[in-house]
Amino acid sequence: MTEIIMRDRNGLTEREFLQKYDASIYERPSVTVDMLIFTVFDKDQDNYRKLPEKSLQLLLIKRGEHPYLGQWALPGGFVSVRESIEEAAQRELKSEANIENLYMEQLFTWGDVGRDPRTRVISSSYMALVDRTSLDVKAGDDAEDARWFEVKHQVFQEKKTILEDGYEFERIIKITLNHEAELLAATVKITTMITGRTRRISRKIVESQGLAFDHAKIIEYAVERLRNKIEYTDIAFHLMPPLFTLSELQQVYEVILGKELLAAAFRRKIAPMVTETNEFTKDAGHRPSKLYRFNPNWENI
Template sequence: MNESKEFLKEYDDSKYKKPSATVDMIILTAVDVETKARSVPDKVLRVLLIKRKGDPLVVDITDPYKGKWALPGGFVNYYEDLDAAAIRELREETNISDVYMEQLYTWGKVYRDLRRRVISTSYMALVDSSKLNIKAGDDAEDACWFDVKITLLEEVKTQIKAGYIRKTTYELSLVNSENEIKDTVIVTKKLEGRTSKIDLEYVNNPSGLAFDHATIIFYALERLKNKVEYTDIAFSLMPEMFTLTELKKLYEVITGKVIYSRNFRDKMEKQKKMVIETDEWESGKPYKPARLFRFNPDWVEDQ
């Protein structure tokens, strides 16, 4: 103990530059969108964004992201846990509290924030937006939901001596009734021998999202797409009672794939046993009512 005290007494931490720490929250929800009359509505994924205060047309070298849309988030206080900072920032900027957030990834590229060296930890939450009262606060000028979609633009594969380099370009589209934002994300996979490396980068777009938030949203959506195949994460976006068609449409919008109804029913009811059939039926719908199901709380991943 005495040795530790002596060491700390003589220790000079000024010789190391100190990066700042931030948290960024990806809050996702799923809502119905009407398509054709007398048919089950499709689903769309939405992400919550905040608009940073300031005029984006006024150049400010101290904050080049003024007036831009971004994920809710902010700096971690010196004596504050990461989880506590995420909860506080989300509440201060959007008025959301009491939601479960899962730590997603840590982002540490050197110039991800042009103001200073910033390392950010991202969190993801799946919520029922109808139960939330979104209200901008703190340093946010506005807070609202955006429909979010990923579109494949181009894929280029180059052979190298012991493998290949594949660059895949995606468009991240964020749209609501008043705004449309488009960003480009490039995923580079390098396979050399038995070693593979994947890197995400965004193409700087003056009218796009602030910071590197396009890559954070892209990563979250890809993570969700993978997890929905082997976990019960999708049920966080469903009501307590639902039809299999409604659940299938959610899986389709998350995975970006068309799913055949019979295969999906077998997967949910027989193979995975993720749902339980109830004795209740839909009512008040303009189409043929369907039986209602609920999530099986006894389901486990290795079934």
């Protein structure tokens, strides 16, 4: 069979085209990765007879270099030309927070012009949920400090405006991140524009205190995405130890969703996702509760 050689409008084969290709024709933006590592942790309490309250927490690093020197940011850094984005994410987690071999899923790509004062930067964000007790977090060479911050996500204001061919829905979200005496805060405006069959969503940081770059916007998006995914996936079980009570699991769902759930309805919903064991809790001050484990085959039930 005779091989067909394809030529472009200039009469070049692909090999000839690549040999002549000038990569400097287009400006090259830098690419970075930003990681959102969430966990749920027990709050300190005085009454040992009560089930400990839980809080949603996010790992942040304190920047040791310009720009935003001394401010808090998501772990991350630049992608080199000889590594994949996933490899860069794993490398940066190790260098900034001493975390290795963590499974993460890609969240979103952020590419607003001017989002980084150094140069044109496009960032790919990744999200992971982890059992905090399984990690040994330490600030690496690229960070001054690394800490877990309690995350609060609150809808502050909502407004709907009817347009001629659709509507505009605006929400003001308050984000607070707290670690002992350190308090970070930001306000993010989310605008959803519906015109005909077209839906556009934009996010704008109204104010940000103590958070570097546009990371307030990324954190707000991640919390909303997490709340959405927890409703139809098993993502919450990444936060759980191998054995847990249903009350502990419900607390994790409640702290992520930001609302209380009816116990009976919750247990019906997650029944396929858990397997009952013959073991019970042995905590002092509590009635023994049955322990469960995650059922990896729940989708087949």
